[in-house]
Amino acid sequence: MSLIEEVDGKKINMAHLCIVGSHAVNGVARIHSEIIKATVFKDFYESDPEKFQNKTNGITPRRWLVMCNPGLAEVIAERIGEEYIRDLDQLKTLLEFVDDDTFIRDVAKVKQENKLKFSAYLEEHYKVKINPNSMFDVQVKRIHEYKRQLLNCLHIITLYNRIKKDPKKSWTPRTIMIGGKAAPGYHTAKMIIKLITSIGDIVNNDPVVGDLLKVIYLENYRVTLAEKVIPASDLSEQISTAGTEASGTGNMKFMLNGALTIGTMDGANVEMAEEAGEENLFIFGMRVADVEAMDKIGYDAASYYNRLPELKQAMDQISGGFFSPGQPDLFRDLVNMLMQHDRFKVFADYEAYIKTQDRVSTLFKDPKAWTKMVIHNIAGCGKFSSDRTISQYAREIWGMEPSLEKIAAPDDPR
Template identity: 85%
Template sequence: MSKPLSDHDRKKQISVRGLAGVENVAELKVAFNRHLHFTLVKDRNVASKRDYYFALANTVRDHLVGRWIRTQQYYYEKDPKRVYYISLEFYMGRTLQNTMVNLALENACDEAIYQLGLDMEELEDMEEDAGLGNGGLGRLAACFLDSMASLGLAAYGYGIRYEFGIFNQKIVNGWQVEEADDWLRYGNPWEKARPEYMRPVKFYGRTEHTPEGVKWVDTQVVLALPYDTPIPGYRNNIVNTMRLWSAKAPCDFNLKDFNVGGYIQAVLDRNLCENISRVLYPNDNFFEGKELRLKQEYFVVAATLQDIVRRFKASKFGSREIVRTDFAQLPNKVAIQLNDTHPAMAIPELMRVLVDEEKLDWDKAWDVCVRTCAYTNHTVLPEALERWPIDLFHHLLPRHLEIIYEINRRFLQYVASKFPGDNDRLRRMSLIEEGGCKKVNMAHMCIVGSHAVNGVARIHSEILVATLFKDFYELDPHKFQNKTNGITPRRWLVMCNPGLAEVIAERIGEEFVRDLDQLKKLLKFIDDDAFIRDIAKVKQENKLKFAVHLEEHYKVKINPQSMFDFQVKRIHEYKRQLLNCLHMITYYNRIKKEPNKHWTPRTIMVGGKAAPGYHTAKMIIRLITAIGEVVNHDPVIGDRLKVIFLENYRVTLAEKAIPSADLSEQISTAGTEASGTGNMKFMLNGALTIGTMDGANVEMAEEAGEKNLFIFGMRVEEVDAMDAGKGYHASEYYNRIPELKQAMDQISGGFFSHKQPDLFKELVDLLMHHDRFKVFADYEAYIKSQDKVNELYKKPKEWTKMVIHNIAGCGKFSSDRTISQYAREIWGMEPSLEKIPAPDEQLK
């Protein structure tokens, strides 16, 4: 084997990252210096690393602009059907490197920066993550935007430009502490404000029913100011748009309500309405019924629908510019995808626009609405489902409450005609939930107002139609579909794992970047010793690199020869970080009991944020850090076991961690995780999965072969049977399994919290008496499965062959496949890998 390449040399060599032509490099250096001088008003004597990052970002952005304008011109000329993906979250991470990869600029930029005497990785590290999401749902939206552009779909992402994204997590004395994420402090070179498209959004007020129709009057107006971010497709000259709305007070906000003496206070009060886009709600899989949150949800759909209608009206047929007024054509030209129930207000808002403003009769408007909208469900957890109090609706959005009542009245009439006399069914299916506090069930509204409803993994979609939405499925089975989630191979392989991308490209060419199914060809090399060595070598290089990162940023020294065992995701009881904790303690106890035995060394890393108000999740973090404090300082253990909590897990840290992983923990209780996408990222980057048959794990086991994953624990049917039968009794397992009892006794007895023996009393009580997610029921199977993992890790060749089986089975889990299915089966659009004509030469 030749000597390892430096990162710099490797990037120059990898063709999937673009060529570094002399001409390109020279042009980039000129543009970089021009931006440093004219845009940033600096020279090399006073410029900081951040200035250099901004100069590079602007240089790369120059290559986007022509393509961005050309793409919009192309859509105007062709007038294709457009898809509007509305999401309250877009977890984009960093943009610079991803843009360079998609424009085939990375090697040229890398060479230019190298020749300028600067360090590319240092500049990339100056970029703030755009953390406008909590986890899976927001990151999925980001992957979808990449795929929609790469597949040539005329697509727009619409959301909120939160001033503060997901909080930064600090670990202080073992506890999570939140800090505000001021990601816009230094500016954002990727966005362009579009004040000319500012839109008014109304709140409060009352309705008047007049002969000319219903009028919504005496409202408070907030302006929605759009900021556009370019979304480049993979080397096809297409650049789509993500448009995020920022709340602004109108100039006369509150001024008319004050006399001259109240002027100062009136101006200060403008802040109150601008709070709408101030901060992302940091809850994942938990519904928080605050007025500000409902304002955010309505704000984004009201502004977006005005944009959609404006663009629909200003269309072009052939060479004729027209004002399109035939709204019956809207579903043929517009698809609206609701990412969970957060943008559910799009349905009553579209009805309000069509009936009150465009004067369509109700039946025609409803037909247009249903054929235009589609809904993706992301969870079956009852605490995550949105139910808004009627009183809040009446106060904040009185006209929409009237519309929802009318939708419900007509819908229940339809249900009664199909199931006469079944009043229980009518009650269950109503959009309005009766009881002490009447509420609007937003999931029901999404189902009734959409032509397609999908889950995000096959098992999840099956659970939806069998349980949560059973009544609706029996009424309209044709509405329900499955669209298994996916990840973009550009960011999650080519960008974050260049070594692996190169090894794959050497064997099967570069087409896998656009067509991940090509990875199946790797099975031809399953017994090729050179390929096995190359895969193992890339993994070891990634582990060494991550070990250096941990030492630099966390001051932790780990054994790079140890198995890197990761569980990184939001901290939540259903994801069962507590099961992982019990394994950590069990393994620790075994090593202590037989210190001279040959143990498989492990570094167990857990990362993820707990919602600030989620006390149990914060206690789980504290337990993990407490176990680490004991294990990591025990001289008997040495470097055979380390437990590390990864502070402030986010997209950028994931891009470093995932390529280094040996083992991926996907251990949720069967039937609780809708899909997961972290599981796919680990699989694609050469980690083996230990997991339950939950979410997309089921399909991963199908694609790679179940024998190539470490599957354990109860299946959904067994969980259901337990609930329907004798129930779950934690004490039975505690009394029967000595290692489990020992671990629990250590937690409850203060072994991991000497100074506060009762610190984890609540967690012990939860596990023993109130555990909805049945941690103990899967403990034995989990430990046995971990034993199998340890044994296989001692046989590097067999381990790596299993890794190759997993990588080769990843084709299905590309977001390109997911989006192609959405396009054909929900939106009525045809994806394309065609390039559009390149823009004119960049303006000098």
């Protein structure tokens, strides 16, 4: 609990200093707050349990629904009025319309219009033509090993190999989009971006695959691009190793805009599953307890590589230069990391992830069932308004009563 680290010279432990100097400490999702109390700052919690709280993150419905998805905002307002914009809990009322064919059709129509708009945007700015009737499968977030864009890559390669093996089968067409930025000095993250674009170069130019699978890297991912892609997304990828994502807010934005989530029980996904019903998300993979148990016995990547033929094929293609024919060793560092020292256990969740993606593909072929699940998700978004988060911070940390009253700015002292 010392404020001074003694290893390799004396250094200030900033996390410890922050805890000692603060009157309240909080995680930003319930699972995050519990991990802080149970492991990361266990001694501090036991010393002063009253100091520790939880404040699950939120997003503002003004920007992330009304502004970026006015079509959906209007369809909702036609059913339950406009007050939900300031009281997002009112979205629960939408459950009354989950079997209403007209509402189901209206929600699906808005999604398709958003997909057509984004398809036109991609054609104009990326010079790529995509099938607007395909599933828009999207993972946009910082590029980082723990967020496991590499697991997504392995699914893309597996899907590609399956299509190549049997192109006549009734596949669910997918446009898989990955976007995000890497920290300037983060070599592995830069190589992950290179792998995504290299896979796209092979997949997108294979005439056997055609419109069945497209891979797009969304460059310069930022708020203005998020406001376009999120309303157009069908599937939201939230696939971090359980116990590594503090909360996430992109997951909430996708949920509010009518995308279904494929994800692990990590960050705010846990509470999203509670609010919408776990059966209305595509949950897969290890839980926090499973990860902790594996840490005790050791993670053996080779055992998965040797046991799962499709995983072995994908890894052999990456390591053998199939996706980098001019530079066969280009991805050697990524392969070594995945095989020898992967802290985030990508292979351990591969089999469950692929099986769950198969379930996603099957459901997408039933538009009515898919949209009913979407409505359950939108109706469960009330908890994830930043209005609720800010009110909790005000009342429970700052000791203030939140107010909608507009207070004039103080006079300019200059």
